[in-house]
Amino acid sequence: MRIHLKEIFDYQDMIYSLVRRDLRGKYKGSILGFLWTFINPLCQMIVYTIVFSVIVQTDLEQFYVYMITGMVPWLFFDMSLRQGTGCVRYQGEMVKKIYFPREVLPVACVTSNFVNMLFCFLIVFFVCIVFGAGLHLAVLVWLPPVMLIEYLLTVGFVLLVSAGTVYLKDLEHIITVILMAWIYLTPIMYPLHMIPDRILWIFQINPITPVIEAYHAILYWKKAPDLSELAYAFLFGIVLLVISEVVFMKLSDNFAEEL
Amino acid sequence: MERECAIRVEHIAKHFKVYADKAAMLKERVLFASRNQYEIREIIKDVSFQVPRGQALGLIGKNGCGKSTILKMLTRILKPNAGNVMVQGRVSSLIELGAGFHPDMSGRENIYINATIFGLKREEIDSRLSDIISFSELEEFIDNPVRTYSSGMYMRLAFAVAINVNADILLIDEILAVGDAGFQKKCFQRLRQIKEQGTTIVIVSHAMEQLYGICDRLIWIEGGIVQEDGLPKQVAMHYLDFMEDERLRKFMTKSREQCQDVRRHSLLELTDRIHPDARRDGSQEVYFTEISLLNQDWQECQNFDTGDKVILKMAYRTKRVHPAVNFNMDFVKDNWQYCYGCCYAKPGDELPVLDESGEIFLVIDALMLLPGKYFLDVGINGPAGELYDNVRNFMQITVREYVHDEFGPCTFTHHWQR
Numbered sequence: 001m002r003i004h005l006k007e008i009f010d011y012q013d014m015i016y017s018l019v020r021r022d023l024r025g026k027y028k029g030s031i032l033g034f035l036w037t038f039i040n041p042l043c044q045m046i047v048y049t050i051v052f053s054v055i056v057q058t059d060l061e062q063f064y065v066y067m068i069t070g071m072v073p074w075l076f077f078d079m080s081l082r083q084g085t086g087c088v089r090y091q092g093e094m095v096k097k098i099y100f101p102r103e104v105l106p107v108a109c110v111t112s113n114f115v116n117m118l119f120c121f122l123i124v125f126f127v128c129i130v131f132g133a134g135l136h137l138a139v140l141v142w143l144p145p146v147m148l149i150e151y152l153l154t155v156g157f158v159l160l161v162s163a164g165t166v167y168l169k170d171l172e173h174i175i176t177v178i179l180m181a182w183i184y185l186t187p188i189m190y191p192l193h194m195i196p197d198r199i200l201w202i203f204q205i206n207p208i209t210p211v212i213e214a215y216h217a218i219l220y221w222k223k224a225p226d227l228s229e230l231a232y233a234f235l236f237g238i239v240l241l242v243i244s245e246v247v248f249m250k251l252s253d254n255f256a257e258e259l
Numbered sequence: 260m261e262r263e264c265a266i267r268v269e270h271i272a273k274h275f276k277v278y279a280d281k282a283a284m285l286k287e288r289v290l291f292a293s294r295n296q297y298e299i300r301e302i303i304k305d306v307s308f309q310v311p312r313g314q315a316l317g318l319i320g321k322n323g324c325g326k327s328t329i330l331k332m333l334t335r336i337l338k339p340n341a342g343n344v345m346v347q348g349r350v351s352s353l354i355e356l357g358a359g360f361h362p363d364m365s366g367r368e369n370i371y372i373n374a375t376i377f378g379l380k381r382e383e384i385d386s387r388l389s390d391i392i393s394f395s396e397l398e399e400f401i402d403n404p405v406r407t408y409s410s411g412m413y414m415r416l417a418f419a420v421a422i423n424v425n426a427d428i429l430l431i432d433e434i435l436a437v438g439d440a441g442f443q444k445k446c447f448q449r450l451r452q453i454k455e456q457g458t459t460i461v462i463v464s465h466a467m468e469q470l471y472g473i474c475d476r477l478i479w480i481e482g483g484i485v486q487e488d489g490l491p492k493q494v495a496m497h498y499l500d501f502m503e504d505e506r507l508r509k510f511m512t513k514s515r516e517q518c519q520d521v522r523r524h525s526l527l528e529l530t531d532r533i534h535p536d537a538r539r540d541g542s543q544e545v546y547f548t549e550i551s552l553l554n555q556d557w558q559e560c561q562n563f564d565t566g567d568k569v570i571l572k573m574a575y576r577t578k579r580v581h582p583a584v585n586f587n588m589d590f591v592k593d594n595w596q597y598c599y600g601c602c603y604a605k606p607g608d609e610l611p612v613l614d615e616s617g618e619i620f621l622v623i624d625a626l627m628l629l630p631g632k633y634f635l636d637v638g639i640n641g642p643a644g645e646l647y648d649n650v651r652n653f654m655q656i657t658v659r660e661y662v663h664d665e666f667g668p669c670t671f672t673h674h675w676q677r
Contacts, residue, residue, distance in 0.1 A: 014375040021361050021372050028363040097355030098376060099334040256336045257275060 018108035065132040069219040070188040076117035084158030092259035136222040156240035163251040207236040265459040266310040271342035304483030315460040317474035348427025357417035362406035395419035545647040549574040571621040583610035598668040630660040
C-alpha cells in the first residue's frame with residue numbers, strides 16, 4: 001500500500017500533463033477559447049439568479065451573492081463526479097495497454113475541475129466585491145483549507161465511482177440522478193434555516209453541507225466557518241478516501257480485462 | 260546463477276472470462292441473469308522463464324497464443340491467475356504508441372503528455388526533448404498541432420517518444436513496423452544501441468528478421484505453454500516449420516474437398532500432401548501411383564534449407580507392355596517463375612524401359628533454391644514426347660527464410676575475395 005501510494009506520487013507529472021491537456025484541450029479550436037471556463041458558470045448564475053431572486057423569494061439580502069458562493073464549489077463537485085464516473089472507462093485503450101497507477105486518472109479528473117473552480121473564483125471574488133459587502137481578508141485565510149477538504153471529499157467519491165463504472169455501466173446514469181437530487185439536499189439555493197426540522201438531518205449528514213456552509217460563512221457572512229462541522233466533513237473525507245482507495249486498488253486489478 | 264536476473268516468471272497461468280453476450284447494464288444483469296454465462300478460456304497454462312539482465316528475449320507463437328498476454332503480465336497491466344512474476348528495475352513498454360495524444364495540441368506538448376504517461380518526470384523529458392525531436396525528424400512541424408500530421412508523422416513522433424524512454428527493461432509488442440524503410444532502420448539501430456547499453460529487452464514480433472537481429476534467445480509459446488526455449492535460429496526453424504505444416508495441413512483438407520470429382524480424385528491417391536491447385540492430365544497409359552518428397556533421413560518433408568538433400572520418390576504403373584518413357588520434374592516459384600527442371604534422358608539418349616510397376620528416385624544432393632515457396636511438377640512422357648501422365652502444382656515446398664545475402668531463385672557456389 002505504501003509503495004503504491006509512493007508510485008502515485010511518482011506519477012504526479014502525468015497528473016499534471018493530463019490536467020494541462022484537459023484544461024487547454026477543452027476549448028481549443030473554439031472562438032472564445034478559455035473564456036468559456038468563465039462564461040459557463042456565469043450564465044448558469046444568471047439563470048439561477050433570475051429564478052431565485054425574482055420568482056422564488058428568500059429572506060436573504062443579495063441572494064445571488066449567497067448563491068454564487070455556494071454554486072461554484074458545488075459545480076466543481078458536480079462536474080468532477082459526472083466526468084469522474086467515466087474517466088477510467090473512456091480511457092480504456094490506454095488502461096489496457098500501458099501501465100500506470102490507475103488512480104492517476106480520477107485524481108487528474110478531479111484536479112482539472114479543481115483548477116477550473118479556482119479560475120471561477122475570480123468571478124466569485126468579483127461578485128463579492130462589486131455586489132456583495134466586499135471581502136474580509138482575515139476570514140479569507142480559511143478558504144484554502146475549506147477547498148482542500150472539498151478536494152479530499154471529491155477525490156474520495158470519484159475514486160469509488162470511476163472504478164465502479166468499469167464494472168457497471170449504469171453507475172454513470174445513477175450518478176446523474178443522484179447529483180440532481182443532491183443539489184437540493186445541500187443548502188445552495190436556499191439557506192439552511194429555511195429547512196424544516198424533520199428533514200434537517202439529511203442536510204446534516206450530507207458531508208458537502210458543512211463545506212458549502214463554510215464557503216457561505218467566509219464569502220457571504222464574512223465570518224470564520226463552524227469548525228466542528230468542518231471537522232465532520234474532513235473526517236468523512238479521510239475515511240471515505242481510505243475506503244475508496246482500498247476498493248479502487250482491489251477493483252483496478254481487473255480493469256484491463258473488464259474494459 | 261551467473262548473471263543477475265531481471266525478469267523471473269514462475270508457473271504463471273491466465274484465463275479470461277469470455278461472455279457469450281456480456282450484460283454490462285444493471286437491467287440486463289438482473290433480467291437476464293442466465294445470459295451472463297461465460298466460458299473460461301485458458302490462454303496461458305503454465306509458463307516459466309527467467310531473463311538475465313541485458314538479455315534480449317523474443318516471444319514467438321501464432322496469433323492468439325498469449326504472447327501479448329505475457330507481456331501485459333510483465334508490465335502489471337494484467338495479473339496472472341496463478342504463479343508469480345518478478346521484475347527488477349524500471350519497466351517501459353512499447354505496447355501502445357501515442358497514448359494520450361491530443362490532436363489540437365502541438366507535437367511538443369504531446370511529447371510531454373505521452374512521456375509522462377510512460378512514467379517520465381518533466382525534468383527527464385526536458386533533457387531528452389531534443390533527442391526525441393531529432394529522432395522523429397519532425398523539427399519543422401514540432402509546434403504544429405498533431406492533427407495536421409500525416410499518419411506516418413504521427414507514428415514517428417509516437418515512436419520517438421517511446422524509444423527514448425530509458426528503462427532497465429524494455430517490453431516491445433509488434434510495433435517496429437513504423438514509418439518508411441529509412442525510419443524503420445533507424446528504430447532498429449536505436450534498439451540495438453539500447454541493448455548494448457545493457458537494457459533487458461522482451462520483444463513480441465512476427466518479423467523474424469528483426470528477431471534474429473536483436474534477440475539472443477527465443478521462446479516459442481504454443482497452447483499456453485513454452486514449446487521451445489533456446490537459440491533464435493533453432494527455435495525459429497522449428498516454429499516456422501510448424502506453422503508451415505499447419506498451413507499445408509489446411510491445404511490438404513481443402514484439397515480433399517476439392518478433388519472429390521472423378522476427374523481429380525486420382526490426385527488424392529498420389530499423396531496426402533497434395534496442393535489444392537494441383538492439375539493432372541495425360542493419356543494415363545503410364546501413370547504415377549505415388550509420389551513423395553523425402554529429406555535426407557528418408558522422412559516425408561516439405562520444408563528445406565538451401566543446400567539440403569532432397570529425394571523425390573515416384574512409384575508408377577503401366578497399362579502397356581514394356582513402354583519406353585522419360586521422366587521429368589521441375590520447380591516453379593509461387594509467382595510462376597520457372598526455376599529449374601530436369602529429365603531422366605536427354606534427346607537422343609536411350610529411354611528406360613519399364614516393367615509393369617516400379618519406383619524411381621531423383622536424388623538432389625543439394626537443393627540450390629533460395630528461400631521461398633515453390634511448386635513441384637512431375638511428368639512421364641513417351642518416346643515421341645507424348646504425354647502419358649503429367650501432374651502440375653503437385654505439391655508446395657518451402658525453402659526456409661533466414662537473414663540472407665542472396666537473391667533470385669537459386670544460389671551459386673561462390674565466395675567473395677578482397
